Amino acid sequence: MDTKEHRLLVEITDATKVFYSGKLATNVLKNVDLRIYEGDFLMILGKSGSGKTTLMNIIGFLDRLTTGTYSFLGEDISHLSENKKSEIRNQNVGFIFQQFHLIQSLNVSQNVELPLVYGGESNRKERLKLSKKYLELVGIPEKMQAKTTELSGGQQQRVAIARALINEPLIIMADEPTGALDSETGAGVMELLKGLNRSGKTIVMVTHDEDLLAYATRVIRMQDGSFIEEERMNG
Ligand SMILES: Nc1ncnc2c1ncn2[C@@H]1O[C@H](COP(=O)(O)OP(=O)(O)OP(=O)(O)O)[C@@H](O)[C@H]1O
Numbered sequence: 001m002d003t004k005e006h007r008l009l010v011e012i013t014d015a016t017k018v019f020y021s022g023k024l025a026t027n028v029l030k031n032v033d034l035r036i037y038e039g040d041f042l043m044i045l046g047k048s049g050s051g052k053t054t055l056m057n058i059i060g061f062l063d064r065l066t067t068g069t070y071s072f073l074g075e076d077i078s079h080l081s082e083n084k085k086s087e088i089r090n091q092n093v094g095f096i097f098q099q100f101h102l103i104q105s106l107n108v109s110q111n112v113e114l115p116l117v118y119g120g121e122s123n124r125k126e127r128l129k130l131s132k133k134y135l136e137l138v139g140i141p142e143k144m145q146a147k148t149t150e151l152s153g154g155q156q157q158r159v160a161i162a163r164a165l166i167n168e169p170l171i172i173m174a175d176e177p178t179g180a181l182d183s184e185t186g187a188g189v190m191e192l193l194k195g196l197n198r199s200g201k202t203i204v205m206v207t208h209d210e211d212l213l214a215y216a217t218r219v220i221r222m223q224d225g226s227f228i229e230e231e232r233m234n235g
């Protein structure tokens, strides 16, 4: 299925992740195989401690495998330097977290602009233009100059989504993006993510909420570091 419309973005093969604390080894991922195609809305479910966030961190270049291989767009990334991986991450991956992770000392627009700053965009007008574009896309252009502490939870998550989108990454990684929101506000965020997915954005999301699976095109269930089931959904 490696057509132009469905490029193979991520290919993880026979992956393990072991955390060591002193002499004690914990096998957090066990023989995981995963392919992510462009346009997927992949949801990952599993009990607390099953390895979901660890897997997300590996997919998003925030952590490395203990054994196994990881190719991104066909390139083996396991031997790249941390600097090179940071560069690929900043260009290709946008992150959304349960607790939003906005920087309170910066206003809304400055938060959204951060990936551009990290990417070396020094033209302030260009940054402002793009941040306005993405704040419009997420439905809160009027909050551009607001303090993040003046926003509701749902608005803060929209800022985080705009920040995740501003570099036009290939993949959005969302770890429990609705976990801190009431169900109605969470549904608004899910509709926004689904709209992005319909327009072609690849999304990988962790959730505990079975009700949200209807938004997915694929669902993987994890248990003790392994995939126990994969379902295809209508999305
Ligand atoms: N940096 C680390 N050092 C040691 N152990 C870790 C580290 N990060 C995670 N673990 C362990 O790996 C296991 C999986 O953790 P992970 O955060 O991936 O679970 P999770 O599925 O995301 O859980 P939750 O639903 O609670 O977020 C846990 O047993 C955890 O204690």
Ligand SMILES: [Mg+2]
Binding pocket: 052, 053, 054, 175
């Ligand atoms: Mg987690």
